[in-house]
Amino acid sequence: xxxxxxxxxxxxxxxxxxxxxxxxxxxxxxxxxxxxxxxxxxxxxxxxxxxxxxxxxxxxxxxxxxxxxxxxxxxxxxxxxxxxxxxxxxxxxxxxxxxxxxxxxxxxxxxxxxxxxxxxxxxxxxxxxxxxxxxxxxxxxxxxxxxxxxxxxxxxxxxxxxxxxxxxxxxxxxxxxxxxxxxxxxxxxxxxxxxxxxxxxxxxxxxxxxxxxxxxxxxxxxxxxxxxxxxxxxxxxxxxxxxxxxxxxxxxxxxxxxxxxxxxxxxxxxxxxxxxxxxxxxxxxxxxxxxxxxxxxxxxxxxxxxxxxxxxxxxxxxxxxxxxxxxxxxxxx
Amino acid sequence: xxxxxxxxxxxxxxxxxxxxxxxxxxxxxxxxxxxxxxxxxxxxxxxxxxxxxxxxxxxxxxxxxxxxxxxxxxxxxxxxxxxxxxxxxxxxxxxxxxxxxxxxxxxxxxxxxxxxxxxxxxxxxxxxxxxxxxxxxxxxxxxxxxxxxxxxxxxxxxxxxxxxxxxxxxxxxxxxxxxxxxxxxxxxxxxxxxxxxxxxxxxxxxxxxxxxxxxxxxxxxxxxxxxxxxxxxxxxxxxxxxxxxxxxxxxxxxxxxxxxxxxxxxxxxxxxxxxxxxxxxxxxxxxxxxxxxxxxxxxxxxxxxxxxxxxxxxxx
Ligand SMILES: Nc1ncnc2c1ncn2[C@@H]1O[C@H](COP(=O)(O)OP(=O)(O)OP(=O)(O)O)[C@@H](O)[C@H]1O
Ligand SMILES: [Mg+2]
Numbered sequence: 336x337x338x339x340x341x342x343x344x345x346x347x348x349x350x351x352x353x354x355x356x357x358x359x360x361x362x363x364x365x366x367x368x369x370x371x372x373x374x375x376x377x378x379x380x381x382x383x384x385x386x387x388x389x390x391x392x393x394x395x396x397x398x399x400x401x402x403x404x405x406x407x408x409x410x411x412x413x414x415x416x417x418x419x420x421x422x423x424x425x426x427x428x429x430x431x432x433x434x435x436x437x438x439x440x441x442x443x444x445x446x447x448x449x450x451x452x453x454x455x456x457x458x459x460x461x462x463x464x465x466x467x468x469x470x471x472x473x474x475x476x477x478x479x480x481x482x483x484x485x486x487x488x489x490x491x492x493x494x495x496x497x498x499x500x501x502x503x504x505x506x507x508x509x510x511x512x513x514x515x516x517x518x519x520x521x522x523x524x525x526x527x528x529x530x531x532x533x534x535x536x537x538x539x540x541x542x543x544x545x546x547x548x549x550x551x552x553x554x555x556x557x558x559x560x561x562x563x564x565x566x567x568x569x570x571x572x573x574x575x576x577x578x579x580x581x582x583x584x585x586x587x588x589x590x591x592x593x594x595x596x597x598x599x600x601x602x603x604x605x606x607x608x609x610x611x612x613x614x615x616x617x618x619x620x621x622x623x624x625x626x627x628x629x630x631x632x633x634x635x636x637x638x639x640x641x642x643x644x645x646x647x648x649x650x651x652x653x654x655x656x657x658x659x660x661x662x663x664x665x666x667x668x
Numbered sequence: 669x670x671x672x673x674x675x676x677x678x679x680x681x682x683x684x685x686x687x688x689x690x691x692x693x694x695x696x697x698x699x700x701x702x703x704x705x706x707x708x709x710x711x712x713x714x715x716x717x718x719x720x721x722x723x724x725x726x727x728x729x730x731x732x733x734x735x736x737x738x739x740x741x742x743x744x745x746x747x748x749x750x751x752x753x754x755x756x757x758x759x760x761x762x763x764x765x766x767x768x769x770x771x772x773x774x775x776x777x778x779x780x781x782x783x784x785x786x787x788x789x790x791x792x793x794x795x796x797x798x799x800x801x802x803x804x805x806x807x808x809x810x811x812x813x814x815x816x817x818x819x820x821x822x823x824x825x826x827x828x829x830x831x832x833x834x835x836x837x838x839x840x841x842x843x844x845x846x847x848x849x850x851x852x853x854x855x856x857x858x859x860x861x862x863x864x865x866x867x868x869x870x871x872x873x874x875x876x877x878x879x880x881x882x883x884x885x886x887x888x889x890x891x892x893x894x895x896x897x898x899x900x901x902x903x904x905x906x907x908x909x910x911x912x913x914x915x916x917x918x919x920x921x922x923x924x925x926x927x928x929x930x931x932x933x934x935x936x937x938x939x940x941x942x943x944x945x946x947x948x949x950x951x952x953x954x955x956x957x958x959x960x961x962x963x964x965x966x967x968x969x970x971x972x973x974x975x976x977x978x979x980x981x982x983x984x
Contacts, residue, residue, distance in 0.1 A: 390888060392884060392887055392888060425890050425891075425892055426890060427890070428887065428888055428889065428890040429888060429889035429890030429891075430890050433888070433889070434888040436881060436884070436885065436888075438881055441880065441881035441882065442881045442882055442884070442885045443882055443885065444882040444885075444886070444900055444903075444904070445882070445904070445978075445979070445980055446903055446904055446907075446977070446978060446979060446980075447899070447900075447903075455886075455889065455891060455895075455899070456889040456890065456891075459889065459890045459891055459892075459895075460890060491979040491980070491983060493979070493980050493983075494983065504885070507885075507889060508889075510889070511890075
């Protein structure tokens with residue numbers, strides 16, 4: 336299988352007055368054409384930074400240094416994103432890899448009409464005239480299920496509901512038929528019914544266009560619904576990767592198990608006042624990460640003489656199941 | 669929108685009333701009234717002075733004097749100058765265009781340069797150019813206008829003899845080139861402070877907008893940096909600047925007063941100082957009202973422009 340996107344040993348370091356922060360370390364994964372890969376993990380585990388690194392939207396050096404390799408199967412053959420000159424990268428952004436964000440309200444420019452903002456993306460990649468681009472923008476709005484698209488194209492972001500705004504963002508992302516869409520928590524800011532509609536829309540678009548999606552989320556319920564494979568991140572590293580079904584059925588990394596336990600289930604509805612079983616403790620400060628296993632201070636399975644000594648590497652458990660845990664064999668049984 | 673405008677106009681009228689009361693009181697409470705000017709005339713007796721004061725209504729209690737003045741003003745009668753009996757409105761009308769010319773040209777100059785410097789500083793934050801712009805603005809803000817005016821006169825008029833040291837035109841020469849040559853120095857001197865303020869605010873507005881999510885979206889959809897700057901950053905960064913322009917008007921008027929004095933520019937500022945010296949109350953009050961009206965109109969225009977340029981307010 337030749338992957339559409341192949342990330343290898345990605346590391347991101349931010350430099351600030353108070354020293355260097357390693358936001359990401361040794362991150363490797365790949366995305367096949369047409370598949371959906373979910374990335375889950377607690378806040379500040381490095382999900383957004385991974386996405387922004389692929390898009391090359393992180394601050395420039397020396398404030399931020401990105402190392403590793405990101406290969407992408409472009410229209411004109413394979414390209415290495417981190418080596419691409421900025422001018423060429425501009426064509427990749429939105430052209431071959433598109434991205435949508437968590438807050439559709441702030442992610443759209445408040446002073447321009449929706450149609451115009453979409454047409455801009457069309458013009459940037461497809462060329463042609465302004466009128467043609469606007470017409471295409473209306474088509475795209477129609478495609479993402481915005482009723483009365485021609486009139487809606489003349490709305491400003493604040494005149495649309497949250498769900499409509501996210502649809503408009505998706506329309507913008509589809510402007511030049513990208514092969515990969517990175518969606519960074521696209522439904523987190525929306526209420527539940529709208530969330531479901533947006534997920535449906537993404538699935539439909541994927542079926543129609545063969546789009547691959549990297550779907551970043553906190554929400555394991557969403558993962559179950561949309562993702563073929565899932566990547567679990569913790570403290571700047573990938574700690575488990577597996578087909579979604581096996582990950583949910585048989586998680587190996589204690590952190591993944593903790594995440595799954597913290598999901599409220601319908602059958603075990605919480606009594607009033609009962610709190611969600613969260614994972615005890617906090618994510619380590621990236622400046623003072625344990626040299627050994629980063630999850631070990633919070634882990635029920637931790638054995639100081641093993642887990643506190645060396646940092647485990649990613650181990651292959653099954654065909655497509657990888658885990659970063661020294662004790663996965665014991666956990667598996 | 670219409671209701672908003674009406675309420676703003678109502679507010680402005682109320683402000684004008686307050687300004688006129690305070691101005692009138694301050695003016696009349698200042699020691700040495702218009703009579704002291706007449707007293708200098710040889711052969712003037714105390715009885716004469718008394719008669720003149722009575723004719724001018726200056727022997728009335730202050731509130732009555734104010735109400736009389738206001739009553740006339742409301743009927744469109746701004747009074748006559750004590751000096752030459754010319755109608756106040758005509759005198760101000762003669763001097764207003766010169767001031768407007770100076771203010772408009774220096775504002776245009778300042779906005780162009782200030783915007784450019786501010787955006788450049790923001791886009792190249794912490795670069796040498798940014799530091800130079802910061803230091804330059806500090807220096808510009810700490811140089812008194814009259815001192816800077818005298819220095820440029822010394823350099824460009826006295827030493828180099830490139831430009832005239834004052835006046836609005838050479839008598840008998842009304843060519844555009846002559847007008848422009850006279851305009852350059854006062855325009856630059858008046859623009860200095862505005863450039864400094866404007867560039868600072870522009871820098872922070874640009875930085876603020878550049879960090880917004882929608883600018884990241886613009887980058888993510890593959891726009892070129894120039895496009896992002898023009899269509900997404902500048903368009904939004906100009907919004908707070910519109911308000912600033914309105915708020916800066918009084919400062920600009922104050923600066924114009926000084927610049928006009930230094931460059932013997934025949935505008936309202938000169939007229940104001942001259943009239944104040946003569947205790948020419950009607951003219952001084954007239955100038956006060958005109959300045960206040962200009963400022964209020966400027967602010968109102970800024971508010972309206974803001975509404976026009978921000979769909980969130982326009983369509984709320
Ligand atoms: N521009 C930046 N400068 C410095 N540090 C940053 C920057 N962006 C992110 N980081 C750091 O990188 C780490 C990972 O952040 P990231 O935004 O990827 O988290 P996340 O997994 O997306 O979290 P969330 O679920 O809250 O969105 C955090 O420790 C964060 O503080
Ligand atoms: Mg994030």
